[in-house]
Amino acid sequence: MGPPTGADNEAEVIRRARSGDQAALGQLYERYVDAVYRYMLYRTGSRETAEDLSAEVFAQMLTAIARYEDKGLPFGAWLFRIARARLVDYWRQSRRREEQFLPLSDEVEASFVGAESAEGEGMASRGDSRALLQALGYLSQAERELILLRFAAGLNNQEIALIVNSNSKAVKSMMYRALRKLREILERQEQFYRSQDEGRG
């Protein structure tokens, strides 16, 4: 999430932002916009919707930050609570539920895989990335949310626990189960494609 700045520095930025400092508000936005956008993108599968919802999250940040107090709730967790609430509102207003399998358009897939991934060392290949997105669809909504908050938004287990109203131990064990399930799904997918290839060969 955001540039590697210390917690103290963030506390200072938040303090200035609470007093209405536009530059500090801009800094917070720059620090969190990618994470919020990614979370929205993977939950809705649409760039346009992700942009709209991200704008709503930051609009609420701008209007509510004066009331924010770090009483054991880190700023990131506070912001993602807003994001989660906006997402719930969006599904309620559009009378839709989260799709089990996200209808990922080419552009969303491209933004996930990234143009540089083909040559990037250690990066997932386009096939691997597509398989991962597909495998995420087999997880429960709660498991998928944990994975996305951890890997797409870059939050730690304690922050995730605060967002989903749980405790970090429970999040940790659920995360482990979700990852193990994801690995098994990917393994089965790979076996399936391998057997298909062999059948063709």
Added chain:
Amino acid sequence: MSVQNMDEWRKLATALQGLDRPRVSEAARARIWQAALAQAASPRRSAPAPFFRALARGIVIGVLLIAGAFWILWRSAPGDALYPVARELEARGRTLAPAGQQSFVELQVLNRRAAEVQRLVQRDAEVPQELIAELARGANKIAAEPEAWGGPSAVATVERQVSALQLAAATQPANRQTIGALEMAVAALNDVQRATTDQ
């Protein structure tokens, strides 16, 4: 953990790293910020909280149910399941009405009886003799003290009793009691009209 297992976990970790990849383009970054600033400057009216929405929905449904129940009671006629309830409510309303409103309430009750007769005739149902007798008694009661019932509205009420009894008599021409009640009501109407004109 086996080597193959390790490989699988490594592969998963690499794939998951990709989730952290998409970055918002400069153009989108500016767009989102501008939209956020605009929304913050003119905040939309927030939707009512789910509890209040549910409460409002409950109140509307409750009001509709109560209104529906009253409408059914109001439209009930002898023989309907809810008719005894309607009569019971009517009786309580009569006892609770202030002294100054008693004659008005009585006229309303008589009008309702006349409407019930009409409804029964429309349904081709038999008009109970108690109802016929009630109409005739009401008309006579008014004719006995026309000044106490407030002139024109009393005349209109007795006219309604006469019309209802005429309808009942038309469907039951051989029923002497109905014919007798009609004659009494017509006589009462003449008396009331005369008394009102004299005033």
